[in-house]
Amino acid sequence: MIELRDLTAGYGGGDVLQGVDLAVERGSITCVVGPNGAGKSTVLRVISGLLRPRLGEVTLAGASIAGRSTPDIIRAGIVQVPQAGGLFGDLTVHENMLVGGHVLRRDRKRVKRRIAELAEAFPILGERAGDKAGDLSGGQRRIVEFARALITEPQVVLLDEPTLGLDPRASAVVFETTKMVQSLGATVLMVEQNVRFGLKLADHGVVMERGRVILADTAEALLARPDMSALFFGSTPQAGEAAEGREEARKSTAAGSLA
Amino acid sequence: MNRAAKLSLAALGVTLLALVPVVSGNIYLQNLLIMTFLLAVLASGWNIIGGYAGYISLGHSAFIGVGAYTAGILANRWGVSPLVVAPLGGVAAALIALSLSLVTGRTRGAAFVIVTFAMLELLGLVATNWPGLTGGADGLVLPLPSWSVDIQNWPFYYALLLLVVLSVLMSIAIKRSKLGLGLVAIRDDEDKAAGIGVTTPVYKAIAFMASAVLVGVAGSVYGYYVSYLDTSALFDITLSVEVVLAALIGGRGTVWGPVLGAAILQPLIEVTNSSFGGASAGAVRLLLFGGLLVAVALLLPRGLLPELERLARRILRHREPSLTGARLADRPVPEFLRRSAPPVAADGTAPPSLLSVAGVSKRFGGVKALDGASFSVRAGSITALIGPNGSGKTTLFNVMDGTYRASAGEVRLAGDDITEWSRTRRAFAGMGRTYQLPRLFDSLSVLENVAAVTDEFRLRTLLASAVSGAEAERATELLEFVGLGDYVDARASELSYGQRKLVELAQVLMLDPAVILLDEPAAGINPTLIRRLAGLIRSLNETGRTFVIVEHDMHFVLSLCDPVVVLSRGTVIADDGPQAVSSDPAVLEAYLGDDFVAEDIDAPVGAAR
Amino acid sequence: MTLLAQTLIFGLLTGGVYALMSSGFTLTFGVMRVINLAHGALLIVAAFFTWWLWDRTGIDPLLLGLGLTVVMYGIGWVLYKTVIARVQRIDPELTLVASFGVAVAASGVLSLIWGTEARAATPSYFNTSISLGEIVIPRAQLYACVGAVLLLAALYALLRGTFVGRSIRACATSRNGAALVGIDVERTMAQMFAIGAATTAFGGAALAVLYQFVPDSHYVWIGRVLCIVVLGGFGSFAGAAAGAVILGIGEALTAAYWDTRWTTAVPYLLIIAILILRPQGLFGARHRLEGATT
Structure with missing residues (x-):
């Protein structure tokens, strides 16, 4: 569905992504994991058009979308759900939905129809329609953000750290909502720090490190790996010294990109 | 340029300016220079709060009015020359600044701009509406100078020249002092400054008073010079605009920038005044000032002097010590940190x-x-x-x-x-x-970053040299301890991320x-x-x-x-x-x-x- | 008693006009955190346009004010694109200085075109009033206030009920979130600034009818606007509306019970008093903490 080939991108002087290759299967949930600073969120920023790649290709169902503007990419069928804090807290829930249909603003009927359809799937949209989004609980906010992204009937939904700062109940809501998004027909590409959460939710897992993909497998296979915690936890005593060298390499890359 | 060269150049400039009235009897030239001096004093004063501390004042010309009226009223009451009571004009200006510091103590930049603007307008209205004190809209007439006509405006000229010299000296003194270091720290990052022991409300209050005091004195002199105090002219916001403009053109936060800016701007004002007659002169001037303010903000946001300095540095290509040369040898903990170490609990007791x-x-x-x-x-x-x-x-x-x-x-x-x-x-x-x-603090050197730390508030050392004595030694020793002994003179902004972390650790240790x-x-x-x-x-x-x-x-x-x-x-x-x-x-x-x-x-x- | 009621009504009518005059400033500050010191000058520009058109055509000045909305929108757009947006990129701290420069330059241009004489637009109903028992309501005040309140309602509807309005409010809360739903943030900011400027059209027209003005009057008016937003706690529309009424009534009371000469001092006194005693504004509008919670 989405394919990245040799993607290179960054901010200012450094390249955060150094040749990322990644393919996302239609209808699947794919989760990108990896340590801080590996470039996970940057991958999403490039796909959603917030950041122009320096090199490489991004294709959606075979058509190139690299370097196009965010509204164009939304129209093409990819929507990103931002990290916590991307909800418009001063707007009502209903208004958030309307803004979600920004690129469809000439087609009011369609927006209206979509909001009605989504309210069936996510009852809270109807129940709290007139309330300020900022007054909702953490999990409820996430539902609104997910629903907001679905207004444009995207083929692909990008999730950036969907459980960041959420309590367990809200995380469970995110889990179910993501499954729901998938069942509504969308392909999901997500970035998640909470590795087990992400891999239990996903069909496929991708491990990134230092701006590259170092491992891609089914989520189940990744979860079953004995060196799982070493991969994501940094060097725990259990992981032992083997992980140390890798850890230090990572730190030095991070220093290089920050210096 | 080293210090001695700078000093002699400045001395030469002052001497030349001092000779002007003696050599030339041109009243027009004298007037131009007097007005330039006045603007230079204003801009220099403004620069202490607006440039060093980063708090922009839009009402600085109010201190001219305050000084002029204070001296004028007292001179008329006591029957003395306004020049004698001129210092009291400075005191009055400083007191008003102190009272407004109640605002700066609790709020950040935008509120300060608004309150200085309000102060200017309010003081102007008070002066107009209180005829018993100020003569109101009729104005206040001051006695004519008692000295011989032969020496023309010399006393005004020299008094204001002296005030320019004092303003520059004060700017230098503050810039080199702990106070100045603290003010720049406030401008760069006020929260951080508070965290390393800079008592920000006090620093800001002192800076605001310092920025007002000489302007007040200059106002007293200027009032006597024009000999007739008119509220609309003395509390004119246009003058405040000129002040900000002069400081911006020359370079905010530099010692000489405001003086340079005044020297560029005042002749320009005279030219527009003489080339356009009557009412349209004022209009053209407004257009010019406003346009220049916008242009400077867009094209020369740092001002002339800093830009020239940057250019010079690029041409000379300063060689900085390279990152790879950093020594990472372990050093013992500095002695002063050992001595003051809190006692470690004896074995057995938690x-x-x-x-x-x-x-x-x-x-x-x-x-x-x-x-x-x-x-x-x-x-x-x-x-x-x-x-x-x-x-x-x-x-x-x-x-x-x-x-x-x-x-x-x-x-x-x-x-x-x-x-x-x-x-x-x-x-x-x-x-x-x-x-x-x-x-x-990116505009400070590495050593200054560490020396800006104070571990207690001492009023009397505020004017002590910023980086000197035992504290400078301690700062240097700490930088050596963290392995950055070679970087003391580098700009903080030039350091790598890791080096910045080490400097920050040294800062903390200064406490x-x-x-x-x-x-x-x-x-x-x-x-x-x-x-x-x-x-x-x-x-x-x-x-x-x-x-x-x-x-x-x-x-x-x-x-x-x-x-x-x-x-x-x-x-x-x-x-x-x-x-x-x-x-x-x-x-x-x-x-x-x-x-x-x-x-x-x-x-x-x-x-x- | 009659005097008090009369004064309060007068102050309330003035406050309604003030509320419109300050709304654009509040909008710009609320969304962009920009203090636009050229706002007073925009009001004066609109006042001059109104007076000049009224003088030439005799059309009702308040109606002209409505028509000028488009013109002021355009001026706001240009001002944003040429100055505000650029300075924001270079050094946000200087936005204040640059907008002040725009104000000063604008007063220079106005002086060159129309001179520095005091002007006022005086339509036929200028000196007439409606009597309710002993209370007298000046028609000009009444019409201006009604117009201002209607326009405020329109502004409210625009922000609440249109795609542009919602986009503006969305950008105010989360620029990142706005960009991700496909909003062109830069363009929306320009629209927002232009709408803020457009509110000065009727505000300026009301000013032209109710007050005498010269090019330099923009200082007085930015003073009033600043006082209103300081009273209301920056960035809050409701606070600003309340601040506008307080200022209107405060000025009216000062004029009625003390001395008209001191009315112009009221805004400055209030600014200083509020900033010393209650810098968060009378109604304690919270400043949003934009820090991450990690």
């Missing part, structure tokens, strides 16, 4: 708690970042504070060091309840803190702190530096210094820290030795995936597959 938080909560709107967090830090320990992203570690640091006030709960330091203390007071009490992304909070010290720096940092922390700890460290790098944490406190969702879920914590299943779950979620979602996952 060391006392030095820093503790009890039931601390912090809400941001509806989000609860901290939810009843409690733990205590034993004196002499290296305590780690770990937890997954978003668990509230940095928020807890911000509550401990006084950046945030806790919504509930209590923070204690060495037995004192410090929950309501200001950041500066906590710094004085021995708490130092570094940041995840090191916060340095001679009992407890040091480090926010992700190992993040983003290379392994050699991480090891070096761990060594520094260990040797400082051996002299009895207590550390609290927020860190993601588990190897760093587990090899260095004991105990390890684990924070999850705003509460402490574990507080134990490193071995115990790293095998605690609750901790692993908190990091790798939450227990609750993992169990709760197993079923639906199974069903879906």
